Amino acid sequence: MITVTTSWDDGHVLDLKLAELLVRYGLPGTFYIPRTAERPVMPASAVRELASRFEIGGHTLRHVNLSTARPEVVQAEVTGCRKWLEDITGTSPAAFCPPGGRYNAATVGVVAGAGYTCMRTVELLSCAPPTRSAGVAIMGTTVQAYPHSASEYLRNIAKRRTWSNLGAYLSVRPDQRDLTGTVKRLLAAAAHRGGYFHLWGHSWEIEECGMWRQLESVFELLASLSPEARFLDNSGICGEHHEN
Numbered sequence: 001m002i003t004v005t006t007s008w009d010d011g012h013v014l015d016l017k018l019a020e021l022l023v024r025y026g027l028p029g030t031f032y033i034p035r036t037a038e039r040p041v042m043p044a045s046a047v048r049e050l051a052s053r054f055e056i057g058g059h060t061l062r063h064v065n066l067s068t069a070r071p072e073v074v075q076a077e078v079t080g081c082r083k084w085l086e087d088i089t090g091t092s093p094a095a096f097c098p099p100g101g102r103y104n105a106a107t108v109g110v111v112a113g114a115g116y117t118c119m120r121t122v123e124l125l126s127c128a129p130p131t132r133s134a135g136v137a138i139m140g141t142t143v144q145a146y147p148h149s150a151s152e153y154l155r156n157i158a159k160r161r162t163w164s165n166l167g168a169y170l171s172v173r174p175d176q177r178d179l180t181g182t183v184k185r186l187l188a189a190a191a192h193r194g195g196y197f198h199l200w201g202h203s204w205e206i207e208e209c210g211m212w213r214q215l216e217s218v219f220e221l222l223a224s225l226s227p228e229a230r231f232l233d234n235s236g237i238c239g240e241h242h243e244n
């Protein structure tokens, strides 16, 4: 059985449009939200409203690159964001995503120390369950709702040395003009490569790339997998991989 999840970064105001679409197709989603970012973010009231229907995860206070920030900045950004989201939503977020997917081993320790139990990366083509490090379940993604080129996929693999994902790349041949077709092939690959399918993206990027209609067709496809698939948010999956 395939497990399907989605996640959306940056807390842009268009996340509300994305949330409506997820609700329409009965899909789960985890929204990783910073307090401020390079682009406009939702007001706190909208984050609270979103939290009543979807999982909210931390994405630092100011959307900073954690792999180059000073240790005290990393600490303040990771723990401060959790406290900020607790104050807004009344719930302690379980999931965290480092901006730009940039982190190092020390970052994972800070994420664990802040109380997060789940961390999403920007690894692509992963169909595997989360792995554990320093008490945090670390999960990759399968595909981004963005037209990545072949060289971007190959760089993503080479940088992380996730050579097993090369097999997925070669068998699926992601097509940047056809997200739905790519997702179809990735779902087939996921069925025998670990069983997890994780779609992620940014609402602002979907707007910039004119991908709303493509995204809706992907949501329709994912919803059609029910009842043969499981639908969980990010920490719902991580929660199953805490102690193994």
Ligand SMILES: [Zn+2]
Binding pocket: 009, 010, 059, 063, 099, 100
């Ligand atoms: Zn981000």
